[in-house]
Amino acid sequence: MKIVVDGYGGDNAPYEIVKGAVQAVNQDKDLEVIITGNEEALKHIIAEFYSGARITIVDAPEVITCEEVPTIAIRRKKNSSLVKALTILKEKDVDGFVSAGSTGAVLAGGIFTLGRLNGVKRPALAPVLPTMKGGNVMLIDCGANIECKVEHLVQFAIMGICYMQAVYAIANPKVGLLSNGAENEKGSDLIRTTNSSLRAMDINFAGNVEARDIVSGDYDVIVADGFNGNIALKSAEGTANMVFAALKEEIGKSFKAKIGALLMKSSFKALKKRLDYTEYGGAAFLGVLKPLIKTHGSTKAKSIAASILQAKKMAESGITAKLDKQLKKYFGNE
Amino acid sequence: MKIVVDGYGGDNAPYEIVKGAVQAVNQDKDLEVIITGNEEALKHIIAEFYSGARITIVDAPEVITCEEVPTIAIRRKKNSSLVKALTILKEKDVDGFVSAGSTGAVLAGGIFTLGRLNGVKRPALAPVLPTMKGGNVMLIDCGANIECKVEHLVQFAIMGICYMQAVYAIANPKVGLLSNGAENEKGSDLIRTTNSSLRAMDINFAGNVEARDIVSGDYDVIVADGFNGNIALKSAEGTANMVFAALKEEIGKSFKAKIGALLMKSSFKALKKRLDYTEYGGAAFLGVLKPLIKTHGSTKAKSIAASILQAKKMAESGITAKLDKQLKKYFGNE
Numbered sequence: 001m002k003i004v005v006d007g008y009g010g011d012n013a014p015y016e017i018v019k020g021a022v023q024a025v026n027q028d029k030d031l032e033v034i035i036t037g038n039e040e041a042l043k044h045i046i047a048e049f050y051s052g053a054r055i056t057i058v059d060a061p062e063v064i065t066c067e068e069v070p071t072i073a074i075r076r077k078k079n080s081s082l083v084k085a086l087t088i089l090k091e092k093d094v095d096g097f098v099s100a101g102s103t104g105a106v107l108a109g110g111i112f113t114l115g116r117l118n119g120v121k122r123p124a125l126a127p128v129l130p131t132m133k134g135g136n137v138m139l140i141d142c143g144a145n146i147e148c149k150v151e152h153l154v155q156f157a158i159m160g161i162c163y164m165q166a167v168y169a170i171a172n173p174k175v176g177l178l179s180n181g182a183e184n185e186k187g188s189d190l191i192r193t194t195n196s197s198l199r200a201m202d203i204n205f206a207g208n209v210e211a212r213d214i215v216s217g218d219y220d221v222i223v224a225d226g227f228n229g230n231i232a233l234k235s236a237e238g239t240a241n242m243v244f245a246a247l248k249e250e251i252g253k254s255f256k257a258k259i260g261a262l263l264m265k266s267s268f269k270a271l272k273k274r275l276d277y278t279e280y281g282g283a284a285f286l287g288v289l290k291p292l293i294k295t296h297g298s299t300k301a302k303s304i305a306a307s308i309l310q311a312k313k314m315a316e317s318g319i320t321a322k323l324d325k326q327l328k329k330y331f332g333n334e
Numbered sequence: 335m336k337i338v339v340d341g342y343g344g345d346n347a348p349y350e351i352v353k354g355a356v357q358a359v360n361q362d363k364d365l366e367v368i369i370t371g372n373e374e375a376l377k378h379i380i381a382e383f384y385s386g387a388r389i390t391i392v393d394a395p396e397v398i399t400c401e402e403v404p405t406i407a408i409r410r411k412k413n414s415s416l417v418k419a420l421t422i423l424k425e426k427d428v429d430g431f432v433s434a435g436s437t438g439a440v441l442a443g444g445i446f447t448l449g450r451l452n453g454v455k456r457p458a459l460a461p462v463l464p465t466m467k468g469g470n471v472m473l474i475d476c477g478a479n480i481e482c483k484v485e486h487l488v489q490f491a492i493m494g495i496c497y498m499q500a501v502y503a504i505a506n507p508k509v510g511l512l513s514n515g516a517e518n519e520k521g522s523d524l525i526r527t528t529n530s531s532l533r534a535m536d537i538n539f540a541g542n543v544e545a546r547d548i549v550s551g552d553y554d555v556i557v558a559d560g561f562n563g564n565i566a567l568k569s570a571e572g573t574a575n576m577v578f579a580a581l582k583e584e585i586g587k588s589f590k591a592k593i594g595a596l597l598m599k600s601s602f603k604a605l606k607k608r609l610d611y612t613e614y615g616g617a618a619f620l621g622v623l624k625p626l627i628k629t630h631g632s633t634k635a636k637s638i639a640a641s642i643l644q645a646k647k648m649a650e651s652g653i654t655a656k657l658d659k660q661l662k663k664y665f666g667n668e
Contacts, residue, residue: 132576143514147522180477180564188480188561211568215576227522228565230514234545235569242466242549243577246608250601257601263594267584274580 001030001312002094005304007037008063008081009101010297014038017100018045020304025054027305031312034088036060037081060084066297070104074112082106086113089290096291096311098282100299107144110288117320119327122152123287124159125226125294127233128168129277133217138164141226142233142283148225153177153194154201155331159286160221161203162326166317173220176209178228184208190225198223201330211235240275278303281310286323291315335364335646336428339638341371342397342415343435344631348372349379351434354638356383361639365646368422370394371415394418400631404438408446416440420447423624430625430645432616434633441478444622451654453661456486457621458493459560459628461567462502463611467551472498475560476567476617482559487511487528488535489665493620494555495537496660500651507554510543512562518542524559532557535664545569574609612637615644620657625649 005021007014014037021033032054035042039059046055062080064073074083082101086109089097097114099106107125116123126140140160145152157175164173177195179187184195186208198205206219211232214222224232251257261268273279281303282295291314295307339355341348348371355367366388369376373393380389396414398407408417416435420443423431431448433440441459450457460474474494479486491509498507511529513521518529520542532539540553545566548556558566585591595602607613615637616629625648629641 130576132579146514178565180480180561191561211565212572212575214569215572227514227525228562231512231545231562231566232569235548235566236573238546238549239570239573240577241546242464243574243605243609245466247601247605250604250608251598253604254601257598260594260597260601264585264591264598267581267588267591267594270587271577271581271584274584275577 001315002032003096003308003311004034004085004088004094006082006085006099006101007035007042009099010299012300015045016301017304019301021055022049023301023305024308034058036085064102064105066102070108073105074109082109083113090114095315098293098307098311100295100297106294110285110292115289117287117324119331120287121155123285124156125283125285127283130274131215131217135217137219138221139229141229143226143230145226150194150197153223154197157198157223158326158330162323164220166319166322170220172204175205175221176219178222178224179208182208182210281306335649336366337430337642337645338368338419338422338428340416340419340433340435341369341376343433344633346634350634351638352379353635355389357635357639358642359388368392370419398436398439400436404442407439408443416443417447424448429649432627432641432645434629434631440628444619444626449623451621451658453665454621455489457619458490459617459619461617464608465549465551469551471553472555473563476563477560479560484528484531487557488531491532491557492660492664496657498554500653500656501648504554506538508538508540509555510540510553512556512558513542516542516544615640
């Protein structure tokens with residue numbers, strides 16, 4: 001399997017990207033990685049860590065930044081690490097893609113450079129989060145589609161189900177619809193109509209879900225428009241950060257607590273690892289022609305490696321063919 | 335000051351409500367509390383804790399439950415603890431109101447039984463949350479108004495500013511608009527137009543805020559429609575619950591960590607207290623004719639007491655007159 005990685009995307013590019021790619025090929029002997037970006041610089045970094053043949057470079061001297069307008073940047077900067085990587089993904093025998101770059105540019109590139117699956121109205125960005133019961137839940141969409149219609153949310157449900165079946169081997173994923181209350185009549189017009197549509201479908205739909213219960217472990221897929229999914233995801237991030245910061249402050253106030261914290265060091269470490277979903281990879285952009293992972297901009301080597309292995313796992317699961325089949329089944333590829 | 339309390343609202347009514355009222359009058363010698371509900375039952379409970387004259391009862395034999403349709407329930411059950419309390423608030427020399435009952439019924443009652451301030455299009459439910467810097471931030475609206483227009487969000491901003499000035503003595507509250515990105519052009523049409531409107535106003539508007547930064551401590555007021563605000567608030571709640579549950583699990587895995595946790599007991603307690611915003615009271619329903627506090631349905635005595643004192647503080651701050659003045663200034667009480 002071959003995964004192409006945008007070598008100049010993210011705050012810690014290219015150093016951490018290369019390091020992550022090396023970790024990934026060391027972890028998986030069946031993996032090859034192509035990194036795009038400034039050839040000389042990349043060569044130099046790779047030489048530090050790796051001498052094998054399973055990492056190759058494709059020169060791409062331009063860089064797309066977070067400040068650029070995504071649709072313009074991907075049209076104009078054909079020699080950027082991002083567009084080059086997407087072009088390789090589309091045209092060559094390559095199985096998946098990873099970038100930690102500008103979210104807008106990655107998504108726009110995914111749609112315009114790579115292309116959508118037949119019948120997909122709106123590809124969706126979907127991270128998989130840890131739950132209270134130790135399992136996982138997919139939140140789809142978390143920011144790609146700010147204004148959605150019922151038909152978009154319904155497709156998100158089908159794509160989420162398909163992903164959790166193919167990649168997580170969950171036979172009959174349970175779907176919840178993000179709303180301001182669990183009752184069917186709660187929510188905006190959009191949510192109420194989507195609720196009716198999902199209830200009428202042959203899927204395991206459990207109705208509306210309050211944001212409090214996203215991570216309860218009672219659901220495998222949570223459907224939301226990109227605006228609300230983004231708010232739910234980032235509110236969770238902000239809260240987790242606040243809890244850890246406040247805990248640190250409280251510990252600092254007492255000598256006894258400091259000793260206690262030392263004894264708990266490995267528990268805290270395990271806790272952080274368990275809650276930090278970026279440890280496990282990135283968000284899949286579902287509905288495009290090949291596996292595409294967007295990881296956090298501040299991501300480091302470990303999470304780049306996890307994202308590369310996640311893209312490989314997606315490819316191995318045959319997710320794209322399965323998505324195509326499910327979309328045909330439910331929407332007849334209109 | 336006199337505060338009227340819905341004696342039969344919430345999961346722990348009437349026992350915890352009465353207990354909370356007793357705690358409040360014991361904490362504040364200038365406070366009188368009226369409790370509505372089944373007279374005999376309330377008398378019996380009060381006798382357990384209190385023999386003074388500053389708690390009185392008004393008989394209200396009916397109860398409105400969370401299962402009832404709010405607008406119908408408040409019209410039909412004139413003798414319910416909720417409607418009776420709101421009627422007393424409106425007609426008598428009473429300064430504020432507290433209920434832990436059905437959110438829908440409390441809000442509908444606030445609008446139809448008590449009534450709106452002149453010029454208020456949509457009263458809004460607004461909790462005050464703890465921040466990372468140890469301060470507070472008001473999230474307005476968190477669930478009263480599911481579908482909003484620009485003019486509603488703009489009024490929420492003015493009401494939030496007014497509250498943080500009057501009750502928290504913040505001279506020039508900094509306002510953020512909840513969106514999926516900090517840039518002005520981010521968000522739905524509603525958010526982008528609201529952003530322009532707020533920028534054009536004579537207020538301390540800091541632009542869009544991602545949900546991650548609600549509790550950063552950089553803002554005093556976060557404006558959102560009720561759907562988005564609800565998702566942000568409940569996602570935060572769910573995350574905090576998950577962090578504590580996961581921490582408990584991790585501690586359970588190691589003897590060393592258990593000893594550590596014992597040493598940290600008071601730090602954990604302080605942390606929980608600091609993060610549990612219901613400890614400090616409830617959410618103000620801003621834009622109605624008198625101070626109205628809705629507390630969490632699962633609330634206990636301590637938080638009922640805090641809510642009663644919060645209602646008193648609101649009344650003392652002259653918030654209603656100040657709101658009226660500000661609404662006139664900005665909207666001319668159209």
